Amino acid sequence: MTTDSTRTDAEIWDDRYRESDRIWSGNPNVALVREVEGLKPGRALDLGCGEGADAVWLARWGWQVTATDISRVALERAAVHAAEADVAGRIDWQWHDLGASFPEGEYDLVSAQFLHSMVDLPREEILRRAAAAVAPGGVLLVVGHSGFPAWEENPHPEVVFPTPDEVLASLELPEAEWEVLLSEEHQRTQNDPEGRPTTRTDNTLKIRRTAGP
Structure with missing residues (x-):
């Protein structure tokens, strides 16, 4: 997190x-590919793209x-990437500070991949809105980190990485309207700043809405 009050998020x-x-x-997140490949394509929302x-x-x-x-710089790069891949017509790029506005x-499909931030982020509130947007x-x-990487020398004690079960509980969803498809931790290989491969633990929550509100 940051304490810089002179700039906006x-x-x-x-x-x-x-x-x-x-x-x-430049590659899609591994967990996204693994969990979405079997789904029938429809309308998708990518949060923090x-x-x-x-x-x-x-x-x-x-x-x-x-x-x-939240970054217009990132969105500009993303639009170029989409044009190069010849899929620009299938993507609507939108700027949002998700703590203040929401698509x-x-x-x-609503996907939140590593929705962590170096600025204050009302993550639980955003994920509740994400769940409400699921048809x-x-x-x-929801895919997130389970902790800081091994090479991080000065972890921020105020930053909390919830487990997938804790994420699920924080959504406060009616059990009769939702089915838990996956809630687990998993390991992946990530290079440290020196390019050396290390193991990092992430987690995935995948739930399906079985009925309308």
């Missing part, structure tokens, strides 16, 4: 993206995607 994230021509790998790799992958698989981020509509029969997919 959007400005902080824009500056973060300006540090490099590319912040992320960054440079757009997940949204582009979804569009390639036939989804009509609404993708949102309209209902979706067959009957649709899926909410």
